[in-house]
Amino acid sequence: MLPRFHWSDITNVGHYLGVLILMTGAAMCVPAVIALVFGEFRQLGAFVAGIGVCLTIGSALRFFKARGLDRRRALLLVGFGWIAIGIVCAVPLLLSGSFDSWFDALFDSVSALTTTGVTLVTDVDSLSYSQITWRVIMSFAGALTVVVIAMYSGFFGEGSRVFMMSERRDGERTRARISETCLSVLRVYGSFALVGAVAATVICLFLGLHPVDAIMNGFWLALTAVGTGGFVPHTSDLIYYHSLPLQFVLSALMIAGAISFAVYAYARARRFGHIRRNAELRVYALWIVALVAFVTWIMTREGFFTSLGGLMQNGLTTVVSAATTCGMQAVYPEQIGGLITDGVVILVIVAILFGACAYSSGGGIKFVRILQVLRWIKYSILVRLAPDNARVRIKYEHFGSQSLSSEDAMIAMTVFILYLGTAALGSMAFIAFGNDALNSVFESISYVTNCGMTTEITQAGLPFGLKIVALLLMWAGRVEFIALIGAIVGILISLHPENLFSNDRSRDLRTLKRKNFGGTAWRRRKRQESGRRGRTFVVTGLLVLALGCLGTGAPAAVAVPGGAQVPAQDVEALNSPSPYSSVDVRSLLSAGKRQDGSDVVFTGEAVGSPIIADEGHVWVNVKNAGAMVGVYMSTELAGQIAHYATYEQTGDMITVQGIYNLACADHNGELEVHAEQVEVNAQGESWTNPVNPATYVVGIVLIVAGLALTLARQSLHGRVRFRNLFRWERN
Amino acid sequence: MKAVFQRRAQKKGSPVVGMLVVLASICAFLAFLALVTVVVHFIVM
Incomplete structure (x- = not known):
C-alpha cells in the first residue's frame, strides 16, 4: 500500500x-555577530533580515500541533526539510549582493547544507567574513544533521542499526533521545574541529597570514x-595556501x-575491540591505501609529478579528499580535465562514488x-554450491556480529542502483550541454555524492538548466533517494482532496465496511480508486518526463560551444613560440603541456x-576572469604590491612576466609561474558596500x-514564561 | 545484574582518552599513507 499523507x-x-x-535563525546569530565585530554593516542587515x-x-x-514523528512523517521531514531549510538559509546570501538571482543563492545554500x-x-576571495562563516556553519550543521538522522532514524541503513545508548543514574541503559544524540554528535565533531582549527591557525600564522x-x-x-x-x-581552493x-x-x-560516528561512540566508551574488528573500517582503510598506491604508481610512471611532494599533494591528498567525499581540491580543475590521465580520473570517480563509511557525514554509496x-x-x-540440506549464513563484524539478511542486501543493492x-x-544532462564525456561523468558523480570536486565545467559557469540538474542531484544524493522518492510519491498521491483532508481512522473504517458488505458498490469504489491512482501515476510520469526533457533536451539550444575548452583565438597564441601575452x-x-617551461606574460x-x-x-x-594562479616571486618584487583584494578592497592590477610550470618539481608539482618581472599597472582601492536600510x-x-x-502561542498554552518560549516539545 | 553493570560502567574512564586514541590512529594512518607513497614511488623509479 502506497504511503498517503493527510x-x-x-x-x-x-x-x-x-x-x-x-x-536556523539561532545559527544566523553567529555570522551576524561577526558582521558586527568586523564592521560589515551591509551583511549585518542581511543577517538581521534572515533572522527575522x-x-x-x-x-x-509552531502553531501546528506536534503529535510525534512516526516513520512516514519523518520521511516527509527528511525528504523536504533540506529544500525548505535551504530556502530560509538563502535569504542572507541573496541580500548580501553576491548573487544575481535568488536561484543562485538557493543553489549555494543547498550546496552548503x-x-x-x-x-x-565568481569572486569568492572578496566575500566578507560573515558570509564565509555562514556558509561554513551551514555545511557543518548539514553534516551533523545527516549523522543524527542516520543514527536515529535508520533511514540511511537498516541492517546495521547502532543505537545511541544513554545510561541513567540507576545504571539502566536506554535508547538516547534525539536531543542527547545531537549533543553527542556536536561534542565529538566540535572537539575535532577545535583541535583542527588550532593546528590550521598555527600553520596559517607560519604562512604569513595576518593573525x-x-x-x-x-x-x-x-x-x-x-x-x-x-x-x-578561495578561487583556487587549497592551492591558495601552497x-x-x-x-x-x-x-x-x-x-x-x-x-x-559509531567509532567515536565506542571509543568514548573505550571499547576498542569492536572498532578493531569492524569490517567496514578495515575495508575502507584498505581501499584508501590501495587507491593511494595505485594513483602514485600511475602518476610516477606517466612522469607528471616527479617529486615526492608533488605525489603527496596531487595524489595522496586528492585521493583522501575524494574517498571522504570532502571535495577540497589541491589540484586545479583544469589539471583534472587536462594533465592528469583518464585512468587516474576514473579512479578518483570510483573513490567518490564508493564514498565514506555509514553513519558519517560523507556521501557516496557507503562502504x-x-x-x-x-x-x-x-x-x-555458496547457496548454489552447498548441499540441499545445508543452511548458509553470512556473518560480518559491524559493531557487533551481524547476520546478513536478504532485506539488508536488497536495500544496499537498491541504493547502489539508484x-x-x-x-x-546527470551525466547525460551535462553531456547534452556540450561538455566532455569524462568530465560530465565526474561532475555528475561529484554532485550526487555531495563531494563537490569540480572540473572545468563548473569553473567555467553553469547554465541555468545544469544548475537545476546539479541542485536535484545534490538533494537526491543527500537524502539517499528513497526518502525523497517516498516523500514525493506520497505527496503526489495525497494531492486528491479526499485523501488529504480525510481522517485516517474514519477512512479505514469506511473501507472495511465496504469490503465486508461487498457487492457492486464496493467493486465500483475500488475501480474509481484504481482510476485515480492510475491518473496520478500518469501525471507524475509526465512531470518526470517533462523535467527530464528540460534537463537534457532543451538546454542543447544554449549549449556552450566546444564546452569549457581554450577559446579558438587563444589556441594560435598558445602554439606561437613568442611570449604568450594578454590571455x-x-x-x-588550460594551456597544458604546450606552454610548460615557456615564457608567459599575463595581467591580473x-x-x-x-x-x-x-x-x-x-x-x-x-x-583574472574568475580563475587564479599562484606566482612565485622574490620579496623584492612582491614589495611593489601594496594592495591585495579582500572584502571591500580591490587589489593592485599587476602584469607578471615569468616561466610557466605545469607541475613544478620544486613546489610539490603545483601549476604555477616563476615571476621574473612584475609591474603594477593600477593601484587597488577600498570601497564600502552601501548599506540597505530596508533590510534592517x-x-x-x-x-x-x-x-x-x-x-x-505560549499564551494559548497557559501562563507565559520566558524560559518556555522556545522550548521544544518532546514526544 | 544492575550492580555488575554499574561496576562495569565505572571502569570506563574518561571518554577523552578514547578520542585521543582515535585521533592518534588517524594520524598514524596518514603517516602510513605517506610511507606507501614513498615506497611505491621508489619502486616505480
Missing part, C-alpha cells in the same frame, strides 16, 4: 520544520573539513569526518553497503595576502512579529 501529517511535520527553522524571516516563519509553523561545497559566487585572517581561515577550514563540506573561501602540512592536517580531519552487496554475492554462490542510475542521468588566467591554466589582480614560500620568496595569488527595517519588523507570534 493534512494532519503535513501540519505535524510543519511543527517540527518550524523548530528547525527557529534553530526564520523567527516569523518558525513561530508561525548538503555538504557539497560548490559555490556559484585575524589566520584564526578565521583556521576555523573555516577545520569546520568544513570535519563536516566533509569542502568549502574553501602548504603541504596544511593539507595533511585537513586530510586527517576529513578522515575523522568520514568514518562512522557498509558495498560490503553487504559483496557478501550477498558470496552468499548466492546512485548509478541518477549519476548516469586570461583561465586560458593559462593580486588577491588575499602574500604567502611565505621560503627564504626570500613569497607566493602571490593572481586572479524589514528584519526588525519580522523579528518583532516572530516574537509576538511566539508569545501568542
Whole structure:
C-alpha cells in the first residue's frame, strides 16, 4: 500500500520544520555577530533580515500541533526539510549582493547544507567574513544533521542499526533521545574541529597570514573539513595556501569526518575491540591505501609529478579528499580535465562514488553497503554450491556480529542502483550541454555524492538548466533517494482532496465496511480508486518526463560551444613560440603541456595576502576572469604590491612576466609561474558596500512579529514564561 | 545484574582518552599513507 499523507501529517511535520527553522535563525546569530565585530554593516542587515524571516516563519509553523514523528512523517521531514531549510538559509546570501538571482543563492545554500561545497559566487576571495562563516556553519550543521538522522532514524541503513545508548543514574541503559544524540554528535565533531582549527591557525600564522585572517581561515577550514563540506573561501581552493602540512592536517580531519560516528561512540566508551574488528573500517582503510598506491604508481610512471611532494599533494591528498567525499581540491580543475590521465580520473570517480563509511557525514554509496552487496554475492554462490540440506549464513563484524539478511542486501543493492542510475542521468544532462564525456561523468558523480570536486565545467559557469540538474542531484544524493522518492510519491498521491483532508481512522473504517458488505458498490469504489491512482501515476510520469526533457533536451539550444575548452583565438597564441601575452588566467591554466617551461606574460589582480614560500620568496595569488594562479616571486618584487583584494578592497592590477610550470618539481608539482618581472599597472582601492536600510527595517519588523507570534502561542498554552518560549516539545 | 553493570560502567574512564586514541590512529594512518607513497614511488623509479 502506497504511503498517503493527510493534512494532519503535513501540519505535524510543519511543527517540527518550524523548530528547525527557529534553530536556523539561532545559527544566523553567529555570522551576524561577526558582521558586527568586523564592521560589515551591509551583511549585518542581511543577517538581521534572515533572522527575522526564520523567527516569523518558525513561530508561525509552531502553531501546528506536534503529535510525534512516526516513520512516514519523518520521511516527509527528511525528504523536504533540506529544500525548505535551504530556502530560509538563502535569504542572507541573496541580500548580501553576491548573487544575481535568488536561484543562485538557493543553489549555494543547498550546496552548503548538503555538504557539497560548490559555490556559484565568481569572486569568492572578496566575500566578507560573515558570509564565509555562514556558509561554513551551514555545511557543518548539514553534516551533523545527516549523522543524527542516520543514527536515529535508520533511514540511511537498516541492517546495521547502532543505537545511541544513554545510561541513567540507576545504571539502566536506554535508547538516547534525539536531543542527547545531537549533543553527542556536536561534542565529538566540535572537539575535532577545535583541535583542527588550532593546528590550521598555527600553520596559517607560519604562512604569513595576518593573525585575524589566520584564526578565521583556521576555523573555516577545520569546520568544513570535519563536516566533509569542502568549502574553501578561495578561487583556487587549497592551492591558495601552497602548504603541504596544511593539507595533511585537513586530510586527517576529513578522515575523522568520514568514518562512522559509531567509532567515536565506542571509543568514548573505550571499547576498542569492536572498532578493531569492524569490517567496514578495515575495508575502507584498505581501499584508501590501495587507491593511494595505485594513483602514485600511475602518476610516477606517466612522469607528471616527479617529486615526492608533488605525489603527496596531487595524489595522496586528492585521493583522501575524494574517498571522504570532502571535495577540497589541491589540484586545479583544469589539471583534472587536462594533465592528469583518464585512468587516474576514473579512479578518483570510483573513490567518490564508493564514498565514506555509514553513519558519517560523507556521501557516496557507503562502504557498509558495498560490503553487504559483496557478501550477498558470496552468499548466492555458496547457496548454489552447498548441499540441499545445508543452511548458509553470512556473518560480518559491524559493531557487533551481524547476520546478513536478504532485506539488508536488497536495500544496499537498491541504493547502489539508484546512485548509478541518477549519476548516469546527470551525466547525460551535462553531456547534452556540450561538455566532455569524462568530465560530465565526474561532475555528475561529484554532485550526487555531495563531494563537490569540480572540473572545468563548473569553473567555467553553469547554465541555468545544469544548475537545476546539479541542485536535484545534490538533494537526491543527500537524502539517499528513497526518502525523497517516498516523500514525493506520497505527496503526489495525497494531492486528491479526499485523501488529504480525510481522517485516517474514519477512512479505514469506511473501507472495511465496504469490503465486508461487498457487492457492486464496493467493486465500483475500488475501480474509481484504481482510476485515480492510475491518473496520478500518469501525471507524475509526465512531470518526470517533462523535467527530464528540460534537463537534457532543451538546454542543447544554449549549449556552450566546444564546452569549457581554450577559446579558438587563444589556441594560435598558445602554439606561437613568442611570449604568450594578454590571455586570461583561465586560458593559462588550460594551456597544458604546450606552454610548460615557456615564457608567459599575463595581467591580473593580486588577491588575499602574500604567502611565505621560503627564504626570500613569497607566493602571490593572481586572479583574472574568475580563475587564479599562484606566482612565485622574490620579496623584492612582491614589495611593489601594496594592495591585495579582500572584502571591500580591490587589489593592485599587476602584469607578471615569468616561466610557466605545469607541475613544478620544486613546489610539490603545483601549476604555477616563476615571476621574473612584475609591474603594477593600477593601484587597488577600498570601497564600502552601501548599506540597505530596508533590510534592517524589514528584519526588525519580522523579528518583532516572530516574537509576538511566539508569545501568542505560549499564551494559548497557559501562563507565559520566558524560559518556555522556545522550548521544544518532546514526544 | 544492575550492580555488575554499574561496576562495569565505572571502569570506563574518561571518554577523552578514547578520542585521543582515535585521533592518534588517524594520524598514524596518514603517516602510513605517506610511507606507501614513498615506497611505491621508489619502486616505480
